[in-house]
């Protein structure tokens with residue numbers, strides 16, 4: 486730990502994304518974890534809750550007191566569930582901290598859309614549509630000076646990254662997009678729930694929230710914000726018997742401008758390669774990406790293939806890294822002027 490390093494506070498530190506932040510910060514040369522909060526177990530070491538950290542992290546759990554935390558740390562990583570997060574983000578920001586919010590509370594452009602899909606009143610509606618979406622590949626300039634960054638959702642990351650440039654280029658039909666995604670069980674968080682028990686998920690794959698998942702509006706909102714073009718899409722998530730990882734298979738139709746399906750595939754691969762040529766974590770590959778290829782890393786792999794009269798895009802990320810905590814560390818690096826790869830080299 487160096488006294489000149491950035492001081493990071495982890496809010497809601499007993500969950501899976503918090504462990505991933507703590508793990509990544511162990512190798513960060515310019516930032517240290519100095520505060521970890523929990524509603525329970527005050528005074529216990531974080532490593533007792535997350536045994537993976539044993540001998541490597543001696544931070545003690547403390548309650549969430551924004552003014553105390555603002556004295557001890559410079560940036561807060563807020564790993565709380567949506568709904569509960571907005572209030573804490575507000576307190577921490579008003580206490581003078583820069584905040585990266587892992588929840589969906591500030592991702593969407595409109596209060597109505599948030600309240601419709603999340604089924605709760607927003608506790609700080611004035612900030613909706615006024616918080617930068619934490620995808621440095623598109624919003625790095627705004628992230629540099631942001632007080633609050635809305636870290637992207639995991640499924641949306643895997644869909645927005647390939648779709649936004651393709652929609653912007655006019656190469657695909659914008660009202661006929663199907664996003665079919667599979668996630669590891671850690672995507673559902675660490676709190677016990679019937680649907681994520683071992684006996685429910687092992688040796689089984691199931692679709693859920695068909696037509697009702699709250700990440701569909703996030704995908705549409707962000708693709709429109711980045712490309713300037715509204716889109717329609719269908720999104721179906723699946724729970725798969727893996728600890729971690731997301732694979733999204735995305736079915737699109739080439740536009741008339743794109744020409745034949747084969748020509749469209751070539752144009753799309755070139756476009757994606759150009760778009761992400763300077764992005765350290767986004768790889769447009771020739772092979773079919775798999776979750777294993779990106780497990781535990783901040784990397785995104787994507788490719789484009791021809792199938793019948795459609796083009797199929799396959800995109801793999803790790804839900805806990807590029808889908809949450811790795812993206813948060815990447816955002817922190819951009820906010821504080823560090824190299825984008827600090828703490829994320831593997």
Ligand SMILES: NC(=O)C1=CN([C@@H]2O[C@H](COP(=O)(O)OP(=O)(O)OC[C@H]3O[C@@H](n4cnc5c(N)ncnc54)[C@H](OP(=O)(O)O)[C@@H]3O)[C@@H](O)[C@H]2O)C=CC1
Nearest residue numbers: 497499500501502523524565566569587588672674675809
């Ligand atoms: N898991 C994933 O792959 C991804 C998660 N996210 C988002 O990141 C956030 C954290 O996710 P994750 O780490 O998986 O979640 P977990 O359920 O694993 O952990 C969340 C933590 O928040 C605290 N908490 C729970 N409920 C409340 C509450 N009502 N008020 C205050 N604190 C609460 C708990 O800590 P304690 O009980 O100790 O106070 C808990 O450990 C969520 O918003 C999630 O949607 C985003 C992208 C991917």
Ligand SMILES: CC(=O)N[C@@H](CCC(=O)OP(=O)(O)O)C(=O)O
Nearest residue numbers: 587588589638639668669672673
């Ligand atoms: C497998 C699984 O259950 N995944 C979660 C998504 C996790 C996530 O990114 O959700 P937020 O938008 O709330 O941050 C889900 O479908 O609800």
